[in-house]
Amino acid sequence: MPTADVICGPELAAEAAELLPTRQTLDLINIVVAPVTAINLAFAINAATINSTAQAVAAQWLTVLAHP
Amino acid sequence: MQTAMTAAAPAPLTRRAGVTLAGAYDGSGYEQPRFLVVRGDGQAIQVTRVLYEVLAALDGTCDAVAASAAVSSKIGRELTADGLRLLAEQKLRPLGLLDDPPGVASPAQAAPVADPLLRVRLHATLLPARWVPRLGRIFAPLFHPVPVVGVVALLPALDVYLLFHASLSAAMRRVIIEPADLLALLGVMVVAALFHETGHAAGCVRGGGRPGAIGVGLYVIFPAFYTDVTDAYRLSRRGRLRTDLGGVYFSAIAAVCAGVVHVSTGAPVALVVCLLAQTELAQQLLPFVRLDGYFVLGDLIGIPDPFGRVKPILEGMLPGRHIDPQISQLRRGVRITVTVWVLLVVPLLAPGLALLVWQLPTIVTATWASILHQWAAAQAGWAAGNPFAVILAAVAAAIAAIPAVGLAFLGYTLLHRAARWAVNRGRKQRDTTHQPHPTGDDPP
DSSP states (O other): OOOTTBOOHHHHHHOOEEEOOOOEEEEEOOOOOOOOOOOOOOOOOOOSOSSOOOOOOOOOOOOOOOOO | OHHHHHSSSOOOOOBOTTOEEEEEOTTOSBSSOEEEEEOTTSOEEEEEHHHHHHHHHOSSSSOHHHHHHHHHHHHTSBOOHHHHHHHIIIIIGGGTOBOOOTTOSSOSSOOOOOOOSSSEEEEEEEEOTTTHHHHHHHHGGGGSHHHHHHHHHHHHHHHHHHHHHOOHHHHHHHHHHOHHHHHHHHHHHHHHHHHHHHHHHHHHHHTTOOOOOEEEEEETTEEEEEEEOGGGGGSOHHHHHHHHHHHHHHHHHHHHHHHHHHHHHOOHHHHHHHHHHHHHHHHHTOSSSSSHHHHHHHHHHTOSOGGGGHHHHHHHTSTTOOOOHHHHTBOHHHHHHHHHHHHHHHHHHHHHHHHHHHTHHHHHHHHHHHHHHHHHHHHHHHHTTOHHHHHHHHHHHHHHHHHHHHHHHHHHHHHHHHHHHHHHHHHHHHHHHTSOOTTSSOOO
16 A cells, blocks of 8 residues: 555656757857959050050959858 | 566666766756766766666665665655666666666667757867866866956956057958968967867866867858867866856957967957957857857756757647646746747747758859869869969868758758658557557457
C-alpha cells in the first residue's frame, strides 16, 4: 500500500533529463570582399591644327556598400 | 527497451563506464535544483535530483531494491524498486547513461547528442584540446583583480583621450589607401580574434575548468573562430560568467594595447584596431545568437541553453496547449525573462533566416559570377607569371563561396530534420494503428 511519501507515477513522469549543446564561444570573422575595377580614361588630342584647344576631363565617384 | 522491461528477469542496471556525476548545476533557474552528468563522449546532460541520485546509486554493486533504498534515504522520500526501474529504463537508458542489458551486442541506436540548428559547422581545429589548457594557464593571471580593474578603468579614459587627440577619419583613409596598412590591419584583427578566444580558454582555466580545442568553422554563413568550453558547465556560476566574459575582456585588453601603441607611435593601423576591437566587444555582448552575450544571459538566469526554450514557450502560447514542464518548473522571474527573450529573438532571427533562404538563388548566381571572375583573374595572373595574383584570386573565390556553402548546409540540415520529423510521425501513427486490440483481434 503506497504511503504519502512514496514518489508516485506523475512525479516519476515529471523527472526530466536534458541534453546540453556543446558550448562553443564564437568570434565571427567579418570579411567583406568587394572586388572593384574602375577605369578612368580621358584623351585630348591636338595634332596638325593651328590655334586649336583640346580639353579632356574624366571624373569618377565610386561608392561601395557592403554588408558582412 | 520494451523487450527489456517485459522480460522475465529484470535487466541489470549499472551506470555506464565513463559517466561522470558532476554535482549540482550552480545557480539553476529552476525552482528545484538541477544536476549535471557528463557522458564518456563528453555529452553533458542536466537532470533532476531523483534521476541524479538513481544514477549515483546504480554503481553496479547493488540490485534495484538496494539502490532504491539508497536513493530514498538520500532524498527523504520513498522510491520503490519498480519506480527506480521505470526511471532507469525510460529516462536514463535512452540517453546512454546505463550499460546495455546482457545479450545486447551493440545498442540499436547510438546515444543521442545535442544538435542545435544554429551551431558551428565545417569546423577545423587550430589548436588541439591538449594544448589549449596550457595556453589558458599562461593568460589566466590576467583575471587577477588588479589587471581587470586597470583595463576596465583605462579603456574609457583612453577613448576620451583619443576622441580629442586623434583623427580616426584620417587613420581610416590612410589604412584604406595603403595596401600594406590594410593587410597589416587584417592580420592584426585575426590575431585579436584568436586572442579573444584565448580569453575564454583562460577564463575557463581560471575557474578550474578544462577548455577544449580552439578552431575555425562556419556559423550559418559567417566564418567564425571558436573555443570549446563545454567543461564550463561544471563550474560555478561565477566561473561560467568569467569564461563567458573572458573573450570581451581580452578584446578590451587588445583595444587598450592598440590605443597605447597609437599614442606612442602615431601608427594609423593601431587606432583603427583600437576602434574595431571595441566594436567587436560591443557586438559580442548581443544575446541573440550564440555570441558571448547569449552565454552571459543563460548563466545569469540559470538556463544553460535558452535556445532550447524557444519551442516550448511558443507551443505554450497556442490555445489549448499546456505549458511544458521545462518552462513551468522555472522560477517566476526566470520564466518571464526567458519569455521576453524568446519574444525578441524569434522576430529578429526568423525573418533573417527566411530572407537568406529567399535570396538563395541570387546568392548562388552572384557567387558563381564571382568565382568565374576570380578564375579569369587567376588565369591572367598565371599568364603574366604573377603567383600572388593567382593566390589572391583563389582566396577571394573561396571567401566569396562561404555564404553559399553555409546556406547549402543550413538547407540540408532543415530538409534532413523535416524528413526525420515526417518519418518519426509516420512511425508513431503506424504503431498506434497496429496496436493489438484488447480482445487480441485486430480492430476492424
